[in-house]
Amino acid sequence: MLDSKRYCIMGADLRDIPELEEKLKKCNMNTQLPTLLIAECVLVYMTPEQSANLLKWAANSFETAMFINYEQVNMDDRFGQIMIENLRRRQCDLAGVETCKSLESQYRKSENKKEDDRGQNGLLREESSEGSSRLPRARLELYDSTCSFPISLHRTFQKERLLSNGWETASAIDMMNLYSKLPRAEVSRIESLEFLDEMELLEQLMQHYCLCWATKGGGELGLKEITY
């Protein structure tokens, strides 16, 4: 543990909430202060139940908070299977990969809604028109043909996962979609940093990672208005 008056860095098993809480208290964690929690490719190493407990604990503990999660998605296709197999071969099991796998089965498993409800909420239509106005046609076709289920189902699930564990607002977007929404000048800047002749590989990778965020309180800070 590295501890000072202004900064503390420590290790903890995120599956053990009482231990995590105790350690944070020792570092004078103040749950009244607006708090940003960031998880980068970590929840996927825990079972869905363990990550749900963590999300629930965070939502219940802080008065004003934002949770940002970056991790795999669309793991139900060939690309995902190869990633899972490669990691498994190195004795690294993604215990929570089910959460990032088939969102349709997740949807059925974790929510008691009917298929029809999804159509009625308009997400599918909203999503596809959004996507088609932003992405060049060729990229859109690649995007659609490599996904084994509609993208917005994933988004619906990711949002539900956060909302059902105590967060007040939730949003989720895959990196491919996010990248397509960046200002052209920013894309040019990024793409000029290093020569990249395999755009398809980058796109494939971005289709398999997503950014999700959730907020609790913080209306006065504009937390609820954060969008893309």
Ligand SMILES: C[S@@+](CC[C@H](N)C(=O)[O-])C[C@H]1O[C@@H](n2cnc3c(N)ncnc32)[C@H](O)[C@@H]1O
């Ligand atoms: C792919 S790396 C992500 C790196 C991470 N974003 C970082 O900034 O260090 C996965 C990390 O998750 C951590 N991890 C996996 N299971 C964990 C758990 N139950 N509690 C805490 N950390 C865990 C591993 O130790 C590893 O550092």
